[in-house]
Amino acid sequence: MLRPLVQTFRRFLQPSASWLDRQAAKQNCTLQSLMDIDERNRWFPPEFRQRFGGFHPAGGSRRYLPSFPFDRVRSDMIALLLREIVVNHVPGSFAELGVHHGWSARLIHHYCPERRFYLLDTFAGFTAHDLKHETVAVGFNAGPAFADTTVELVRANIAPVGTTLEFVPGWFPASATxxxxxxxxAFVHLDADLEAPITAGLEFFWPRLSPGGMVLVHDYNAWPGARQAVDHFRQHHPVRAVPMPDKAGSIVLLK
Ligand SMILES: C[S@@+](CC[C@H](N)C(=O)[O-])C[C@H]1O[C@@H](n2cnc3c(N)ncnc32)[C@H](O)[C@@H]1O
Incomplete structure (x- = not known):
């Protein structure tokens, strides 16, 4: 009795589609709709959620903190991939190469706080060494970027931080402990934008990936370095891969 009332009230409180469109246009992106399993969606199926869990494993309650206001698909994709890792009991730690301010790391850590999670970044932006290896210049990768961060800032953005989180500052792959x-x-997120670190990430993590594990590479359908690193890796390794329709076109490599 109360639930339908609450749902109607929530829908009423939602910003109008035209307002959302205007906000999205300001950010130079189009409006992405909510998945049906999102309880703010008008087609939200309560029975389905009750039985199968939606973003969470059935009967479980994990903390899902969407991290990208203008790329809802990306947040939902990461949550649902993590859900697969959880329900299939894929063993192993998590890692992220390319942390910057820690927004994707925040989502991953709070959804799976029980997993050891290595956070790899220079915390000083791109290095001249990696930039030198970019073979296609597109402007974004032409100069140093992402230097506006620190371990302390990321820690504050992710807070509360569990004991499973491990910061690994420095240039990867030399920084690997x-x-x-x-x-x-079990799960690796490669979000380093450039060809050299993504190649190094694939070479380091793929042999250490558990069966059933995944490597999520961001920017596969946006940045030439990410595309070239993955395509080149796949020429030498028979890897099953699934492209994703988030804003920057990630790709998931499945073991
Ligand atoms: C796009 S940002 C990561 C964004 C982040 N995942 C988020 O949620 O907002 C890319 C990051 O990769 C890092 N990076 C690039 N090459 C690297 C390397 N060789 N070693 C360590 N970090 C690197 C940069 O310092 C930068 O912070």
């Missing part, structure tokens, strides 16, 4: 070399991984 002995513990990382000996570890196994």
């Amino acid at each position: 002995a513990a990382m070399r000996d570890d196994r991984f």
Whole structure:
């Protein structure tokens, strides 16, 4: 009795589609709709959620914090990939190469706080060494970027931070620790934009990935470096891959 009333009230409170469109246009992107399993969607199926869990495993309550206001698909995609890792009990740690301010890391850590999670970044932006290896200049990758961050800032953005979180500052792959070399991984997020670090990430993590594990590479359908790194890797490794329709066109590599 109360639930339909609450849902109607929520819908009434939602911003109008035209207002959302205007806001999206200001950010130079189009409006993305909510998935049906999002309870703010008018087609939200309560029975389905009750039985199958929606963004969460059935009967479970994980903390899902959407991180990208203008790329809802990206947030939902990451949550649902993590859900697969959880329900299939894929063993191993998590890692992210390319943390910047920590928004994707925040989503991943709060959804799976029980997993060891390595956060790899220079925390000083792109390096001249990696930029030198970019073979296609597109403007974004022409100069140093993402230097406006620190470990402390990321820690504050992710807070509360569990003991499973491990910051690995420095230039990857040299920054990889002995513990990382000996570890196994269930989920790896490569969001380093450039060809050299993404190639290094694939070479480092793929052999350490558990069966059923995933490597999510952001920007596959947006940045030439990401595309070239993945395509080149796949020429030498028979990897099943699924392209994703988030804003920057991620791709998921499945083991
Ligand atoms: C697009 S940002 C990451 C965005 C982040 N995932 C988010 O949620 O907003 C790319 C990051 O990759 C990092 N990066 C690029 N190459 C790297 C390398 N070789 N080693 C470590 N970090 C690197 C940059 O410093 C930058 O912070």
